[in-house]
Amino acid sequence: MSTTRGERDTRIHQVVFRWTDQHLLGGRGVGPVGTSLSDQRDLARWSDLLDNGDLVGPLRPDRPALGLLRPRSRPGLAVVVRADAVPTSSRGSHQVHALLGADEVLTARLALGLRHWAGWLPPQDGPLPDPHLPALDPADLDTASTVPGRADPQEVAALLRHVLHHPDYHFHFAGAHSDPYALGHALACLLDVSLVVEGDVQAASAQPRIAVTAEKTRLHIPPSHWYRKSPASRAPLEEWADDIGYLVDRALADPSRAVPTSPEERRRGLSDLHYQREGLYRLLLRALQGDASARRYLAQEDTLRWARQEFAALGPDELAKLCRAWGGWPRAPRGLTALLRDRVAGLALDWRDDPDLDDLRGAGRQVFSPPVPERPEERHAQLRPVTDRVRHLWRDRSGRPAADFDTLLWHAHQLARLSTAEVRDLLTGLGVPAATLVTLAGSHTGDVMAREFRRGILAALQEYPDLPEDRPEVRAALRKRGFLLDALADETAERRQAVFAHLLGLGYGPPGPGRTDSRLSDRLPEDLAAVDTHRLLPSLLPVAARYLSVKERLRLWYRLRGFLADRETAALLDGALPYLVDRLAGAPTLREFRGIVKTLVELRRADALPVEGFQRMCREHGHFQEELYALRGRDRYGQAGQEIILAFADLMWLASGEVPPLADGRTPPPPGSRALPERKVEELERAELYPRPAYFRLALIRVSRTESAHTPASERLWRVFSPEMVESLQDRPDLMTIVGRPPATADSGTRPGRLRSLLSRSSTGAKKAAPPLALPSRGPVEAEDGDPGRDEPSIPEPPYASSGSTARQHRPTARDGADHDTARPSFASTDEEPDEAPRTPRQAAEGTGAAPRPGEPAPQWYEDVAEQPAPAEPEPERARPDGRDRRGVWGHPGRGPTDSTFVGEGRGCRSPVLRTLLFAVFLAVLLVLVVVLVVVAVVGSGGSDWSSPPEQSGPAVSAPPQDTPASPSPAVEETSR
Numbered sequence: 001m002s003t004t005r006g007e008r009d010t011r012i013h014q015v016v017f018r019w020t021d022q023h024l025l026g027g028r029g030v031g032p033v034g035t036s037l038s039d040q041r042d043l044a045r046w047s048d049l050l051d052n053g054d055l056v057g058p059l060r061p062d063r064p065a066l067g068l069l070r071p072r073s074r075p076g077l078a079v080v081v082r083a084d085a086v087p088t089s090s091r092g093s094h095q096v097h098a099l100l101g102a103d104e105v106l107t108a109r110l111a112l113g114l115r116h117w118a119g120w121l122p123p124q125d126g127p128l129p130d131p132h133l134p135a136l137d138p139a140d141l142d143t144a145s146t147v148p149g150r151a152d153p154q155e156v157a158a159l160l161r162h163v164l165h166h167p168d169y170h171f172h173f174a175g176a177h178s179d180p181y182a183l184g185h186a187l188a189c190l191l192d193v194s195l196v197v198e199g200d201v202q203a204a205s206a207q208p209r210i211a212v213t214a215e216k217t218r219l220h221i222p223p224s225h226w227y228r229k230s231p232a233s234r235a236p237l238e239e240w241a242d243d244i245g246y247l248v249d250r251a252l253a254d255p256s257r258a259v260p261t262s263p264e265e266r267r268r269g270l271s272d273l274h275y276q277r278e279g280l281y282r283l284l285l286r287a288l289q290g291d292a293s294a295r296r297y298l299a300q301e302d303t304l305r306w307a308r309q310e311f312a313a314l315g316p317d318e319l320a321k322l323c324r325a326w327g328g329w330p331r332a333p334r335g336l337t338a339l340l341r342d343r344v345a346g347l348a349l350d351w352r353d354d355p356d357l358d359d360l361r362g363a364g365r366q367v368f369s370p371p372v373p374e375r376p377e378e379r380h381a382q383l384r385p386v387t388d389r390v391r392h393l394w395r396d397r398s399g400r401p402a403a404d405f406d407t408l409l410w411h412a413h414q415l416a417r418l419s420t421a422e423v424r425d426l427l428t429g430l431g432v433p434a435a436t437l438v439t440l441a442g443s444h445t446g447d448v449m450a451r452e453f454r455r456g457i458l459a460a461l462q463e464y465p466d467l468p469e470d471r472p473e474v475r476a477a478l479r480k481r482g483f484l485l486d487a488l489a490d491e492t493a494e495r496r497q498a499v500f501a502h503l504l505g506l507g508y509g510p511p512g513p514g515r516t517d518s519r520l521s522d523r524l525p526e527d528l529a530a531v532d533t534h535r536l537l538p539s540l541l542p543v544a545a546r547y548l549s550v551k552e553r554l555r556l557w558y559r560l561r562g563f564l565a566d567r568e569t570a571a572l573l574d575g576a577l578p579y580l581v582d583r584l585a586g587a588p589t590l591r592e593f594r595g596i597v598k599t600l601v602e603l604r605r606a607d608a609l610p611v612e613g614f615q616r617m618c619r620e621h622g623h624f625q626e627e628l629y630a631l632r633g634r635d636r637y638g639q640a641g642q643e644i645i646l647a648f649a650d651l652m653w654l655a656s657g658e659v660p661p662l663a664d665g666r667t668p669p670p671p672g673s674r675a676l677p678e679r680k681v682e683e684l685e686r687a688e689l690y691p692r693p694a695y696f697r698l699a700l701i702r703v704s705r706t707e708s709a710h711t712p713a714s715e716r717l718w719r720v721f722s723p724e725m726v727e728s729l730q731d732r733p734d735l736m737t738i739v740g741r742p743p744a745t746a747d748s749g750t751r752p753g754r755l756r757s758l759l760s761r762s763s764t765g766a767k768k769a770a771p772p773l774a775l776p777s778r779g780p781v782e783a784e785d786g787d788p789g790r791d792e793p794s795i796p797e798p799p800y801a802s803s804g805s806t807a808r809q810h811r812p813t814a815r816d817g818a819d820h821d822t823a824r825p826s827f828a829s830t831d832e833e834p835d836e837a838p839r840t841p842r843q844a845a846e847g848t849g850a851a852p853r854p855g856e857p858a859p860q861w862y863e864d865v866a867e868q869p870a871p872a873e874p875e876p877e878r879a880r881p882d883g884r885d886r887r888g889v890w891g892h893p894g895r896g897p898t899d900s901t902f903v904g905e906g907r908g909c910r911s912p913v914l915r916t917l918l919f920a921v922f923l924a925v926l927l928v929l930v931v932v933l934v935v936v937a938v939v940g941s942g943g944s945d946w947s948s949p950p951e952q953s954g955p956a957v958s959a960p961p962q963d964t965p966a967s968p969s970p971a972v973e974e975t976s977r
Contacts, residue, residue, distance in 0.1 A: 010138075011135045012135065012138060013035065013036040013099070013101070013135050014034070014035060014036045014097070014099060014135070015037065015046055015050070015097075015100065016032065016033055016034040016096070016097050016098075017030055017033070017050065017096040018086075018095050018125055018127075019086075019126075020033050020125065021126075024043065030054060032047055032052075034121075034128040034132070036133040036134055036136075046100060049071055049074065049206070050079070050081075051203060053095075055201060055202055056069075056083045056096060056199050056200070056201055056202070057199065057202070058084065058200075059198050059199065059213060059217060063198045063214070064082050064083060064084045064115075064198065065081070065082065065196060065197070065199025065200070066082050066112060066115055066197050066198065067080075067081060067108065067184070067195050067197055068081075068108040068110075068194050068195055068196075069081060069194055069206045069208060070206075072206070076102060076103055077101070077102060077103060078101060078102070078103040078107075079098050079099065079106070080099040080101075080106050081096060081097070081098050081196075081199075082096070082114075082120055083095070083096045084122075084123035085123065087123070089125050094123065097121055099136070105138045107260065108184070108191075108193065108194065108260075109145075109185060109189055109260060110141060110142070111188075112185040112188055113145030113146055113148065114144060115146075116146060116148075117141075117144050117145075118144070119144070147185065147255055148179070148181040148185050149179045149181065149185075151176075151179065151182040151183040152176070152177060152231075153245065153249055153252055155176050155177065155231040156183065156186045156248050157235075157244050158231045158233070159171075159173050159187060160191070161244055162229050162235060162236065163187075163191060163210070164240075164244070164263060164267045164270065165235075167266075168264075169227050170208070170210070170211075170227070171211070171226065171227050171229055172219060172226050173210065173211070173213075173229055173230065173231075174212070174214070174216040174217065175214075175215070176212075179214075180197050180198055180213060180214045181198075184197040184210070186248070187212070189251045189252075189255045189258040189260055190248070190251050191210075191261070191266065192260040193209040193210055193263065194207075194209050194210075195208050195211070196211050196212075197212045199211070200220055202220055240273065242274075243273030243277060244273065246277045259305060265302065268302075269300075272297045272300065272302075275297050279310070280306075280313075280314070281318050281322070283297070285321075285322075288322070288328050288329050290328075304336065304339070307339055311339050311342070312343070316347060316357060316359070316360045319340070319343060319344055319363075319364075320359050321363075322340065323360075323363040323366045324363050326340070337367060338381070340367055341367055344360065344368075344385075344415070345364075345386050345415065346385075347360065348415055349389045349390060349411055349415065350393070351408060352407075353407050353411075357411075361411060361414050361415045362414075364415050365417060382416075383422065386412050389412075390409065390430070391429070394408075394432075402440070405436065405440075406440050409423075409426075409427075409440065409453075410444070410450075412426075413453045418452070418453065419452055419456070421459070423453055423456020423459075424457075424459040424463070426456075427460035433470060433473070434464045434473075434477075434506050435473035435474050435476070437461045437464065438461065438481055439481065440457050441457040441484050441487045442480075442482070442486070442487060444487075445486035445487045445489075451490055454487055455491070458484075458487065458488070458491070461499065461503065462502050464506060471509065474503075474506045474507040475523070478503060478507045478527070479527050479530065482530075482534065483500070483503065483527075483531055484500075485531060485536045485537065488536060489536060497539075497543050500543050501546070501547075504544065504547045505547075508523075508547055509547075510547075511546040522552065524547060524556075525552050525555045525559065528544055529556060529559035532559065532563045537560075538564055538569075541571050541572060542571040545574065550575050550576055551579070553573065554572070554576055554579075556572055557569050557576075558599075560572075561602070561606055566607055566608055569608075570608065573603065573608050577609065577617070580600055581617045583596050584596050584597070584627065590628075590631040590643055590644065590647075594643055597647050597651060601653075601660050604653075604654055604659055609654070618654070619687070622687070622689055623652075623684075624651060625689045625690055625696060626689070628644050628648065628695065629693075631644065632695070637693065637729070641695060642734060642735060644695045644699075645699045645702065645735075645738055645739065646669070646699075646738065647699075649699040649702045652700065652703045653703060658676065658680075669737075669738065670707045670737055671703075671738075671740050672706065673706060673707060674706060675703065675705050676704050678711070678712065684700055685717075694721075697717060697720075698739050701717045701739050704717060707740070710740075714743075715743045718742045718743055726742050730742070
């Protein structure tokens with residue numbers, strides 16, 4: 001055999017001895033002819049020990065000698081030998097086939113079980129064809145071992161009593177009626193000794209403890225060391241005959257479960273065999289009832305080995321009774337208690353939910369959860385059977401659903417009363433997926449008994465790492481289980497928020513810009529909206545807001561605003577105002593602009609819009625006039641124009657800090673039920689930048705009046721329009737529904753030369769339109785969401801949306817092809833009048849710009865009345881030296897964007913008291929002139945006849961021509977206003 005310890009412990013080598021002319025050691029005669037030993041020195045040592053094959057010889061040529069030898073010179077090693085007579089040999093030679101290995105692997109029971117092993121070589125003389133034999137695996141030999149037959153139990157008991165009476169003697173048993181190989185195998189199942197059947201050992205250094213032969217024959221054994229016995233001999237130990245008989249019967253019933261021991265140990269255990277006859281269940285009951293002798297026996301090491309086998313035969317009812325009574329033995333051996341726990345855990349924990357085992361699980365708590373707290377290491381040893389059983393079943397789950405694992409884990413909690421930390425450690429050690437943990441936590445809500453169990457699952461979820469590949473399954477489980485809000489109800493506020501945040505990370509990715517899967521994160525608002533009625537959702541919205549972009553938070557706010565109070569959804573609106581303002585400034589279509597304005601209106605109605613912040617941003621962006629004017633359509637006051645007016649109206653309400661009135665659902669909506677205060681109307685009037693088209697002013701008229709009546713502010717705003725302009729606007733019913741009908745005195749407005757028409761009748765119903773004007777180039781809006789294609793809650797798409805292309809930036813072109821610079825957006829349309837350019841203060845002083853000069857073509861709105869040619873383009877605007885824009889508005893020279901009157905700068909009077917005084921002076925002068933004229937008339941006609949009509953002495957004052965009506969002065973106009 002090899003000299004290395006590893007090979008001696010794990011491998012079994014072969015050596016075959018035969019008579020040959022030249023064996024492996026270089027001699028003639030009986031010697032080794034085949035081996036698996038690689039070292040020649042090992043082969044030589046084993047050959048000397050086995051006497052070159054002459055150590056063992058068969059007693060009969062038809063029966064091989066078979067057994068186990070333990071040489072004294074090689075402690076720790078054993079030899080399984082088989083000696084067969086060579087039938088063809090004229091010399092009477094025999095063949096010895098030896099297996100060499102460790103003594104804990106090679107036993108007498110294995111040797112006799114290999115009687116019919118196919119690996120034995122047939123007995124012959126001469127060399128082997130191949131002297132190199134393979135080394136053997138001990139597991140292969142155990143598999144090949146069989147029971148050679150069944151011996152007579154009485155003969156086995158009689159021979160066993162002889163050996164136990166003199167445990168240090170050698171015995172030769174002969175003359176038994178049983179087969180000698182079966183008799184030897186039965187003895188080998190009970191005694192761990194060297195044994196040979198039908199063989200004679202020549203050397204005293206390798207003599208077996210027991211030799212069994214069928215016939216009484218003389219062996220090469222010194223008489224002083226051997227006892228020759230037969231089953232018929234009077235056996236000793238008569239008082240233990242029944243116990244030894246019970247021991248033999250049990251070993252012969254199941255030889256594989258029998259544990260062979262040395263004769264000395266077996267003799268010491270004879271005093272307790274009568275307990276084993278009663279059975280483990282009866283013995284345990286006696287011990288639990290206080291039997292001292294039974295307790296002493298159960299505390300022995302040999303008894304524990306026996307009890308380990310007997311526990312497997314106990315059923316659920318017997319185990320339940322033992323568990324209930326186990327508290328009556330406070331100092332029960334730890335090993336015995338561990339065996340009981342192993343058996344209870346193995347039987348009570350299974351995939352199936354068997355009601356018959358509920359009683360066992362209830363009784364098993366007595367041995368798994370004692371009333372006295374134990375140290376951590378003792379508790380760990382106590383739970384080891386439960387954790388081992390659950391781990392074994394989890395490894396062999398083979399596609400079982402999560403419901404089965406839920407049943408198994410719940411039974412383990414019922415049996416061992418697992419704490420929160422113990423449930424967490426068990427689940428973490430098993431590596432249960434996060435989706436399964438979510439399912440488990442959601443299955444035990446509302447149960448007070450399951451509180452610790454549920455908290456343990458949540459603790460395991462909180463320690464689970466965030467894996468992107470698990471997110472779809474975790475999201476589906478969270479949505480199905482309502483985000484575990486019911487399971488989180490028993491937790492403290494801090495732990496609830498911590499667990500909820502980790503759940504969102506597991507299902508939807510990390511918060512903020514670290515999100516990699518926008519498809520899942522975009523679904524979070526709609527998933528949270530599914531649990532909008534749960535009482536815990538408002539307290540968790542600040543946590544959810546960290547995992548949502550501003551756009552997603554607004555979407556969620558839209559869904560929840562009808563179910564939750566404003567203060568409960570305030571966390572969702574953090575950063576919403578700057579985001580919406582940026583979206584307004586960069587809105588590419590009117591539809592998107594209106595949708596964003598609608599969102600702002602909803603926020604204001606919910607008192608969730610920062611009023612001061614929005615007013616400041618609105619002033620910074622010029623009330624978004626540039627953006628909205630660039631989005632107008634081909635027909636100035638068509639569908640697109642009306643939408644722009646409505647958008648301006650909503651922005652005016654918001655910029656004034658007021659809540660927009662609710663519409664009654666009609667399309668288009670009429671003015672509201674209340675009007676904007678006069679002071680705020682004047683502030684908005686000063687902010688106007690672009691006079692034509694009159695979107696801003698018409699929107700201002702809408703918000704300054706009510707549906708049923710005008711206000712002084714709305715009447716004043718209407719008066720700036722010419723009669724033709726008012727008539728053109730009245731021809732549009734939809735526009736009048738939005739803005740409201742003008743007051744009855746609006747037809748007698750200022751002269752046409754004072755204000756140019758804002759709308760030409762010839763433009764109504766135009767078939768072609770110039771492309772919409774684009775916004776000035778600006779940087780892209782820094783959207784926080786990952787899905788720019790998802791719109792805000794949309795408004796009904798107007799008919800012009802399909803015909804209007806993307807807005808593009810261009811400059812207005814005059815009729816003569818000249819390119820004029822302008823500070824406002826305009827259209828280049830061939831069938832519409834160009835928008836009016838704001839006038840400079842010089843133009844206002846000279847009466848140019850808005851009103852046509854003598855000899856110049858009249859404005860376009862005159863075509864329907866006077867049939868005069870179209871007007872020429874106004875002069876280019878002149879800039880002030882300081883760089884500020886001093887454009888006129890609505891035909892009034894010198895009125896800048898911040899002026900509140902329509903009188904030219906430096907010429908008008910803004911004080912009402914001063915205007916009144918001037919008007920009184922004017923009336924006084926007029927009265928004086930009338931008096932003077934009367935006096936002159938009287939004096940001139942003093943000598944005439946009073947009865948005849950007086951002759952006209954002076955030239956009559958002629959009225960001004962009809963085609964050139966006198967234009968009232970700005971002061972008179974302001975006084976009338």
